[in-house]
Amino acid sequence: xxRRRRRWPAxxxxxxxxVVAAGAIVFFVQVHxxxxxxxxTAIPTRVQYEGRDFTCLDGGRPIHVDSSALxxxxxRGRTIGGxxxxxxxxxxxxxxxxxxxxxxxxxxxxxxxx
Numbered sequence: 538x539x540r541r542r543r544r545w546p547a548x549x550x551x552x553x554x555x556v557v558a559a560g561a562i563v564f565f566v567q568v569h570x571x572x573x574x575x576x577x578t579a580i581p582t583r584v585q586y587e588g589r590d591f592t593c594l595d596g597g598r599p600i601h602v603d604s605s606a607l608x609x610x611x612x613r614g615r616t617i618g619g620x621x622x623x624x625x626x627x628x629x630x631x632x633x634x635x636x637x638x639x640x641x642x643x644x645x646x647x648x649x650x651x
Contacts, residue, residue: 572584579638580643586613586631590648591634591645591646599643601643603642604642611623611624619638620637621637
């Protein structure tokens with residue numbers, strides 16, 4: 538009888554660890570599906586805005602812009618990692634957005650399609 542009582546705590550702890558591991562895996566897969574990165578960053582590789590994908594890299598290199606690029610754009614959303622997405626005001630769908638975080642501004646053109 539004693540052996541059975543000792544199994545329950547180990548079984549509960551093992552089951553709890555499995556649930557935590559499954560939750561972590563789901564989190565990382567969802568972040569990767571949304572951003573093409575495995576960890577949420579303020580300026581990810583891929584940004585989703587208005588149902589469209591924008592890429593923040595050009596051949597593996599970031600496309601840095603200066604603050605004058607923000608003229609005619611307004612803050613319209615946030616990335617998963619907390620970066621601010623700037624897009625043209627109005628209802629026009631942009632061909633590119635600018636993402637800002639920690640003083641860094643990057644241009645993110647539309648990724649394929651229209």
